[in-house]
Amino acid sequence: MQLIINGEAKELDATTIQDVVVHFGLEGRPLVVEADGEIVAKEQWPDIEVRPLMKIELVHFVGGG
Amino acid sequence: MDERLERYSRQMLFAPIGESGQQKLSESAVCIIGMGALGTVLANHMVRAGVGMVRIVDRDYVEKSNLQRQMLYDEDDVREGYPKAIAAERKLRRINSDVKIEAVVADVTVHNIDDLLGGMDLVLDGTDNFQTRFLLNDACFRRGIPFTYGGAVSSRGMSAILVPGKTPCLRCFLPSADSGGQTCDTIGVIAPVVDIVASYQAVEALKYLVEADKARRNSLVTFDLWSNYYYEMKLGEAAKECPCCQLKEYPALQVTETDQTVSLCGRSTVQISGHGPLNLEQWHKRLEPAAVKVELNAYLLKAELPEGERLVLFPDGRVLVQGTEDIVRAKTLYARYIGY
Numbered sequence: 001m002q003l004i005i006n007g008e009a010k011e012l013d014a015t016t017i018q019d020v021v022v023h024f025g026l027e028g029r030p031l032v033v034e035a036d037g038e039i040v041a042k043e044q045w046p047d048i049e050v051r052p053l054m055k056i057e058l059v060h061f062v063g064g065g
Numbered sequence: 066m067d068e069r070l071e072r073y074s075r076q077m078l079f080a081p082i083g084e085s086g087q088q089k090l091s092e093s094a095v096c097i098i099g100m101g102a103l104g105t106v107l108a109n110h111m112v113r114a115g116v117g118m119v120r121i122v123d124r125d126y127v128e129k130s131n132l133q134r135q136m137l138y139d140e141d142d143v144r145e146g147y148p149k150a151i152a153a154e155r156k157l158r159r160i161n162s163d164v165k166i167e168a169v170v171a172d173v174t175v176h177n178i179d180d181l182l183g184g185m186d187l188v189l190d191g192t193d194n195f196q197t198r199f200l201l202n203d204a205c206f207r208r209g210i211p212f213t214y215g216g217a218v219s220s221r222g223m224s225a226i227l228v229p230g231k232t233p234c235l236r237c238f239l240p241s242a243d244s245g246g247q248t249c250d251t252i253g254v255i256a257p258v259v260d261i262v263a264s265y266q267a268v269e270a271l272k273y274l275v276e277a278d279k280a281r282r283n284s285l286v287t288f289d290l291w292s293n294y295y296y297e298m299k300l301g302e303a304a305k306e307c308p309c310c311q312l313k314e315y316p317a318l319q320v321t322e323t324d325q326t327v328s329l330c331g332r333s334t335v336q337i338s339g340h341g342p343l344n345l346e347q348w349h350k351r352l353e354p355a356a357v358k359v360e361l362n363a364y365l366l367k368a369e370l371p372e373g374e375r376l377v378l379f380p381d382g383r384v385l386v387q388g389t390e391d392i393v394r395a396k397t398l399y400a401r402y403i404g405y
Contacts, residue, residue, distance in 0.1 A: 006294060006296070007294070007296075030195065030239050030241075032238050032239075032285075032298065034298055037299070038301075039238075039298070039299075039301055041304065042240065057296055057298065059223075059285070059287050059296065059298055060221065060223075060287075061195070061216065061223060061238070061239055062216030062217060062218050062221050062222060062223040062287075063193070063194055063195050063198075063216050063218060064102075064193050064216060064217050064218035064249040064254055065099055065101055065102060065103040065104070065190070065191055065192055065193040065215060065216055065217055065249075065259075
């Protein structure tokens with residue numbers, strides 16, 4: 001399915017937000033996911049289904065300083 | 066022209082600040098926690114802008130690897146081995162002698178955070194780890210003081226101003242303080258990203274202090290300077306079950322008997338705290354026979370160990386074990402030489 005990940009069109013095999021996070025190897029990272037402009041709480045990642053051309057932002061929290 | 070008007074003339078010509086905003090800045094007090102890369106840029110902005118009182122807090126001392134991005138320090142500070150808060154204070158006083166600058170050399174913990182925030186209008190985050198940020202977050206939200214978050218690693222940066230009662234807090238976005246292994250220590254950092262993040266923090270601080278509430282950024286800005294990525298995420302609503310800003314449990318402020326060993330950002334160092342005050346002159350004498358080299362100044366004692374690592378002792382009881390990332394190894398050396 002084609003998704004817009006951080007502004008770029010990507011073709012990937014995913015049903016839920018959780019699948020997208022796993023696809024990019026980001027489990028366990030300090031991450032906030034926004035789907036079509038709304039933040040998706042981590043508990044909901046396995047339940048929210050993705051749809052073609054959904055705009056997903058994977059926002060890493062940055063810890064250094 | 067009045068000296069003060071001359072110094073701040075360009076800032077006062079900027080209409081949203083003006084003379085009344087300048088007056089508000091001069092009556093404000095801010096606390097900068099962490100005087101590394103972000104903290105030095107933040108302090109530079111706050112002091113030049115004429116914020117009345119700036120409290121700067123850091124537990125560390127200046128090293129050569131800091132000079133690439135920590136803009137208030139120079140080679141003299143490295144040679145003298147000064148604590149960052151003291152070296153920064155010295156530089157900041159030369160920049161603007163009107164500002165009251167208070168330097169605190171200390172590790173920020175649950176035991177001193179509330180004292181550090183006393184009398185402050187705003188807190189600026191210059192820390193390098195989420196554990197301390199969560200402590201700041203919880204202490205600020207309990208006291209009702211806004212907190213400007215900033216983070217920088219690699220070529221990536223992030224910033225937001227978090228205002229109690231108006232925006233979510235840091236815990237609403239992040240359930241745990243785990244950085245996922247990405248620190249300045251593991252993947253490095255370039256200086257331009259630091260300047261930009263801290264400048265985003267500083268401008269939100271100015272807006273807040275001059276009460277320009279409508280101008281406040283209500284988003285989390287995130288970017289990667291190397292790949293030209295930029296995104297603003299709406300802050301939205303607080304998480305319903307947030308233990309800090311909703312349930313008001315403030316987890317980081319719950320005093321526990323936890324081991325206070327932590328790893329620092331930026332190099333191979335383990336800090337061990339929990340010892341009572343250390344008399345550095347006494348420790349100089351004690352360590353001299355065993356160490357390869359011992360150096361003492363007014364603020365700290367460095368001892369090069371025959372094992373290859375180095376101990377740095379501070380009067381407040383903290384000891385840095387440098388040259389290892391292995392906590393067990395650090396504790397072994399601590400036990401061997403400090404003996405507690």
